Amino acid sequence: GEGARAANPSVPAVSSPLSSPLSFAGGQHAAGHGGDPWTDRPSLSRCCDRSCKALFGGFSRGSPIRKVCHSIMVSDRWSKLFHFVNLISVIYLVFGFDTFGLPFNAALDMQVMNKGSRPTLLLFFDYLSMFVLLLEVTCGCIGAGVVGSPTAYLNNSGYHILDFTVCIAEVGEAIVFYYTMLGVTLRPFRILRLFRLIRGIERLRPIQIMTASVKEGASQLIVVMLILMLFIATFSIFGMAVAQKSFRRRCILIDKPSIPCASDFSTNWGNTCADSQGLGSRVEASTEIMRDRLVIRGGYPFYKPCKFFLLPLDGGEAEYDARYRGLYAKDPFGRYHDCAVEDFQQCLVNGTIDDCQANATQMCEEFENLQEGFLHFDHIGGAVLAIFQTSLPDSMYDVLHTMLDSEPAAVPIIWPLFILISILNTFLIVGLFVAVITDTFKRTDTKYCEMEENDEEEEEEEEGEKEATALAESVFKGRTHRKDKLKRETSLASSLDGVNAGFCWKAARIYLHKFLEKSSTFLRHVTSVVIIIQSVSLLNDVWNSPPELVVSSRALYTACHAAFLADMFVALIHFGTVGRFLQSPIHVSEFIFNVAGTIGLILPEEHNKAARVCRFSAALRIYRLMIYFPTLSNLLISAVASTNYIANLLIFIFVCAATAGTLGMYVLGDILGEVTRSNYNDVSTSLLTCFQLLTGDNWTSVMWSAMIAKDGSKYNGFGAVVFCV
Numbered sequence: 001g002e003g004a005r006a007a008n009p010s011v012p013a014v015s016s017p018l019s020s021p022l023s024f025a026g027g028q029h030a031a032g033h034g035g036d037p038w039t040d041r042p043s044l045s046r047c048c049d050r051s052c053k054a055l056f057g058g059f060s061r062g063s064p065i066r067k068v069c070h071s072i073m074v075s076d077r078w079s080k081l082f083h084f085v086n087l088i089s090v091i092y093l094v095f096g097f098d099t100f101g102l103p104f105n106a107a108l109d110m111q112v113m114n115k116g117s118r119p120t121l122l123l124f125f126d127y128l129s130m131f132v133l134l135l136e137v138t139c140g141c142i143g144a145g146v147v148g149s150p151t152a153y154l155n156n157s158g159y160h161i162l163d164f165t166v167c168i169a170e171v172g173e174a175i176v177f178y179y180t181m182l183g184v185t186l187r188p189f190r191i192l193r194l195f196r197l198i199r200g201i202e203r204l205r206p207i208q209i210m211t212a213s214v215k216e217g218a219s220q221l222i223v224v225m226l227i228l229m230l231f232i233a234t235f236s237i238f239g240m241a242v243a244q245k246s247f248r249r250r251c252i253l254i255d256k257p258s259i260p261c262a263s264d265f266s267t268n269w270g271n272t273c274a275d276s277q278g279l280g281s282r283v284e285a286s287t288e289i290m291r292d293r294l295v296i297r298g299g300y301p302f303y304k305p306c307k308f309f310l311l312p313l314d315g316g317e318a319e320y321d322a323r324y325r326g327l328y329a330k331d332p333f334g335r336y337h338d339c340a341v342e343d344f345q346q347c348l349v350n351g352t353i354d355d356c357q358a359n360a361t362q363m364c365e366e367f368e369n370l371q372e373g374f375l376h377f378d379h380i381g382g383a384v385l386a387i388f389q390t391s392l393p394d395s396m397y398d399v400l401h402t403m404l405d406s407e408p409a410a411v412p413i414i415w416p417l418f419i420l421i422s423i424l425n426t427f428l429i430v431g432l433f434v435a436v437i438t439d440t441f442k443r444t445d446t447k448y449c450e451m452e453e454n455d456e457e458e459e460e461e462e463e464g465e466k467e468a469t470a471l472a473e474s475v476f477k478g479r480t481h482r483k484d485k486l487k488r489e490t491s492l493a494s495s496l497d498g499v500n501a502g503f504c505w506k507a508a509r510i511y512l513h514k515f516l517e518k519s520s521t522f523l524r525h526v527t528s529v530v531i532i533i534q535s536v537s538l539l540n541d542v543w544n545s546p547p548e549l550v551v552s553s554r555a556l557y558t559a560c561h562a563a564f565l566a567d568m569f570v571a572l573i574h575f576g577t578v579g580r581f582l583q584s585p586i587h588v589s590e591f592i593f594n595v596a597g598t599i600g601l602i603l604p605e606e607h608n609k610a611a612r613v614c615r616f617s618a619a620l621r622i623y624r625l626m627i628y629f630p631t632l633s634n635l636l637i638s639a640v641a642s643t644n645y646i647a648n649l650l651i652f653i654f655v656c657a658a659t660a661g662t663l664g665m666y667v668l669g670d671i672l673g674e675v676t677r678s679n680y681n682d683v684s685t686s687l688l689t690c691f692q693l694l695t696g697d698n699w700t701s702v703m704w705s706a707m708i709a710k711d712g713s714k715y716n717g718f719g720a721v722v723f724c725v
Helices: 001-007 064-074 076-100 107-116 120-144 158-177 186-200 202-216 220-241 317-324 341-350 353-358 382-392 396-406 408-477 482-519 521-538 547-575 583-601 605-628 630-641 645-665 671-675 683-695 699-709 714-724
Strands: 249-253 364-367
Touching: 001 220, 064 120, 076 120, 076 186, 076 645, 120 186, 158 186, 158 202, 186 202, 186 645, 202 220, 202 408, 202 645, 220 382, 220 408, 341 353, 353 547, 364 408, 382 396, 382 408, 396 408, 408 521, 521 547, 521 605, 547 583, 547 605, 583 605, 605 630, 645 671, 645 683, 645 714, 671 699, 699 714
Parallel strands: none
Antiparallel strands: 249 364
C-alpha cells in the first residue's frame, strides 16, 4: 500500500486504529471515534504537556521517566501482569481467611506473625501485590497526568478512579499500621478490580454497561438517597415525639407468696390449691420486684409492651387517682399501668377496686430497649434505625406493634405515620432507586449500541479503503485481469461441483420444507399431545408407584423420547447444518433434553437417581405448550431473550457480594458467629449471609447482630450499620 501511494499519490491513505492520535492496546477502539468510554490507554501525544506538576515541576513529554511510565501503562504485557497479580491476590484474600486467620486485621496481625503460624512468603506477597498496584497507579498518573485534561488518568476511565481509591486506602492502611492497631481493612475492595478483567470478554459486555450505568447514575442516586434521608429524619423526629422511652417497657409478674398446693384435713380434704381461707386476698404484694419475670405471651414477640402513667411532677395525687382509678390497676409503687387490663376489668364485675388491685398479678417496668438497646425512639440514632427498618421494610411489625402496645393513646397518630412511611419511603423513594437504575441502564445501553454501530461503520469504511488501496496496487502492478479471470474460473468450477454433489440433498430439503409448511399446524398439535403424554408418564414413574405402572410409564416415556429424537433429526435436515439448527433456543433446549433423556434410558439400575434426574429434565418441555397462550408465550420469549443479561447481572452481583463477604470476614470475623448463624466465619457462610442481605429477608437481624458483636464502642456499632446497609 505504501508503495502504491508512492507511485500513485491519488491512492487514498488508510488510517489504522493503532495509528490514531488516541489509541489503545489490545485492539481497543479510540475514544476519539465513539469507542468504549471506559478505555484507558491514550497515546503520549494526546496526553497533557506536563504531568504531576506538584512533583518538582512535573514531567514533560520528553522526560525519560514519563516515557517509561507511559510505555508501562500502554503495554499489553504489563497489563496482563497487573491483572494476574490482582487475580492471585483476590484468590488469597477470599480463601486465605480460613487458612491463615486475619491477615489484615492489624489488631491480630502482630499476634499471628509473632506466633509464626503464617508463612513469611504469603506476608511478602500481600505487600508485593500492594506494591504492584502502587506501580500501576503511579505509572498511569505520571504517564497520562492525574487530572486536568480529558485523557488524564482519573478523567478518562472510571476504573482508574477505583484503582486510585483502592491504592490510596491500602497505602494509608499500611502506614497507619505501624503507628496504631486497626480493626478494619479495606483491601477486600481489590475484588472490584475484577471488572477491569471482565470487560475484555465479549460475552460479558453487559457487565461493562452495568458499571457504566452505576457511574453515570451515581449523582442521581445520591440525590434520591438524600431525599430518603430527609424523609427518615422527619419521621424519626415525629417518632421521638410520640414514642420516646416507650420501647423499654415490658409487663412482668408481681412477686406474691403462693398458697401451698396441697389438700389436707385443714381444708376438709377439699380441692387441691383451693384458697378456702382467703389467704390470697390478705397477702400483701412485696415491693421488691424481680425483673427477670417477664410476662410471656402466646405469640411473637412473646413479650408484652406496656404503658404506665406517671404521677404529675407538681403532685396532684387526688387528681391522678380520679383520672385512672377504676380504669387501670395500680402497681406496688403506686403507678397505674395497662398490664392485664382485661383481667382487671373482669375482676371489677364482681369485686371492688381495692380487692382487684390487691389481686393484680402483673405490672409495667422499664428494661433495656429492643435489640440489645439499639432499637428505640429515645434519641435520633435509634429513631433513624427504627424508621430505616420500617422503610425497607424488614420486620416492620416489630416497630409498629411495639409502638401501638406501648402508646395506646397515640394509636390514631401511629397508623397514619406508618402509612405515610410505607407510601413515601417504601414505595416512592425505593421505587425511585429502581427507576433511576433502569433508566440509566437503558440510556447507557442505547449509547453503547450507537457506539457499536459507529464502530462497525468505521470498520466497513476502513475495509473499503483497504480494498481500494489493494485494488490500486494490483492495477499498478498489472495483475488485476489475471486474478479476476482465475477467480471466475475457480468460482465456476466450485459451483458446478456443488450442484453435482448436493443436488439430492437440496431436493430433499426443498421437499421437506414444503411438507412442513403444509403440516405445521398439525405437527404442532401432535407435538403438544406427545409432550402431555410424556409428562403423564413421568408423573407415574416415581419411587412408590406399583412395578407394573412403572414399567408401562417407562415404555411410554421411551416411545415419546423416540418421537422427539425423530423430530430433532427432521429439523436438522430441514436447517441443513448443525450451526443453523442450534441458532434457535428451542432447538438448543430440545438437543439438551434429548441427550439427557438418552443418558437416563441407558444408565444402569445402580445409577437410578442420576437416570431419573436425566429423564425428568424432559418435564421442562411443558413450557412449549405456552404457544396456545399468547401472553405467556411472549413472556417466555422475553425471559429467554434476557438470559444473557440476567447471567451478566448475576456475575455483577456475585463480584459485589464476594467483596462484601470478604470484607465481612476481615471486619467481623469470628465474633459474629457467637451471636447468630448468619455470620462471616468462612467463605461459604459469608456468601450465604450476603445472599440474605441482598434478598432483604430478615436482613436487619444481621445488622443488629453485627451491632451487638461490635458493641465495644458506639463507633464500632455505627460501622456495623454502615457495612450492612
